[in-house]
Amino acid sequence: MDSIWLLRLDADGDGPRLAVKDCIDVAGTPTTVGCRAIAEDAVPAALDAPVVATARQQGARVVGKTNLVELCRHADGVNPWTGTPPNPLDPTRIPGGSSSGSAVAVARDEADVAYGTDTGGSVRVPAACCGIVGLKTTAGRVPTHGVFEFSRTLDTVGPMARDVAGTTLGMQLLEPEFETASLDDVPLTVARLRFPGVDPTIDAAVDRALKLAGCTITETQLPEWDTWVNAANELMVYEGYWAHRHLLARADRLEPRHATDIASAAEISPRRVVDCRRVGVAATARLTALLDQHTVLALPTMAMEPPRLGERARTTYLTVPFNLTGLPALALPIPRAGSRLPASLQLVGAPYQEEVLLALGAHIEAALAAEVTG
Known part of the structure; x- marks a missing residue:
């Protein structure tokens, strides 16, 4: 197979x-x-x-x-x-x-x-x-x-x-009745999230795609980000422990890294889980406030190009906080100068605004295509 x-x-x-x-x-x-x-x-x-x-x-x-x-x-x-x-x-x-x-x-x-x-x-x-x-x-x-x-x-x-x-x-x-939104009445305002350690060619690709699409960009820093990442990851493995702990009886039939991860999550305390939930509430409030001012948030999907097999990398560093907050997010390939490997633009919207995300994604996709053909 x-x-x-x-x-x-x-x-x-x-x-x-x-x-x-x-x-x-x-x-x-x-x-x-x-x-x-x-x-x-x-x-x-x-x-x-x-x-x-x-x-x-x-x-x-x-x-x-x-x-x-x-x-x-x-x-x-x-x-x-x-x-x-x-x-x-x-x-x-x-x-x-x-x-x-x-x-x-x-x-x-x-x-x-x-x-x-x-x-x-x-x-x-x-x-x-x-x-x-x-x-x-x-x-x-x-x-x-x-x-x-x-x-x-x-x-x-x-x-x-x-x-x-x-x-x-x-x-x-x-959803059979799903339709993308019209952008006629949607301002193309973007809170551009910046993070240290992102490959400069990926950041440049994101900026270029947004500029070609005619977006109005506001530079935004989120110093709380690492706290959000840690809270999301701890909640994930804590809930994963209760969902998968029965498999430890057959740990020899699991990939070793997963058996270890499941077992180690038993040490996370209920108090820590409550703290992580509170972090999630604060993160949601912070991002919702940004989305009250801007149509979307924009950042790379990954901070680096795809790692080689066997390499370790924090591939979810720029994605997992949006699971913590429950917000919808679109990953869209965009060209990256000097590389045959594309970058990926991540657009994040307000709750239940997938219609807007896909409309804006199509608009950016068309702007990039028009540059190539024009």
Whole structure:
């Protein structure tokens, strides 16, 4: 089996081809989450998850279940048991995860739309690594019933595609009445978030894309950022402990790094969890205040180009605070001077404003295309 796919399906019809991350139930197939400890006892799902059922009602064809990082637990895309999907831009680099197979499937045109899950960046990071578009939806907007749980309060489901139009189609498969907003009455005002340590060529690519699109930019610093990152990560692993602790009885069937991560999270105290929740409330208030003044926040999706396989990097450093706050975020590939590897622009909107994010993403995409053809 190709390392992109854990299960290929023969889907009849002429509707859009949909790839589904194998942490989401598809009726008649087991949900293995890329994990031996789960796969050995897995039985076929009795029902489609709501996100799959709704897509089928719109005529989508499920063409397969895609590979992922075991238990959705890391953002590198690596899975020693099921194989690591090859990055289509450079096979020496990580594909990003945990929705690695979903990103690679659409990048290689083996699906029109793919579903991924995003708990700390697991839609946006593989989108950035593979040069495609990925949307993290507002927490609670898309049902997570029938989706394997990692972090109950941070988990989200979102679409991935080669361009903004495909990602919009993905939202329409999730919500049949979804339509992008008109930008006629939407001011193109952007709070441009700046962080130390970002590759200068990536920052320059983001600035250039926003300028070409005619955005009005306000420079913004967030000194609280590291506190937000730490709080989000602690909440994620704390909730992941309670969701996955039963697997420690079969730790020999887990990837060692995941067994270690699950066990170590038992030491996080309830008091610390409350502190992290309070940090989340403060972060939400701070970002909401910015979004009261600006249409979107803009920053890179990743601070660096995709790391090489085996390298360590903080791939979710610029993504996970938006899981803490529940805000929607779009990752959009943009050209980067002097490199064949694109950068990725991250646009963040107010709650339930995916319609605006995709409209602005399409506008930026068109501005970049017009420069090339003009």
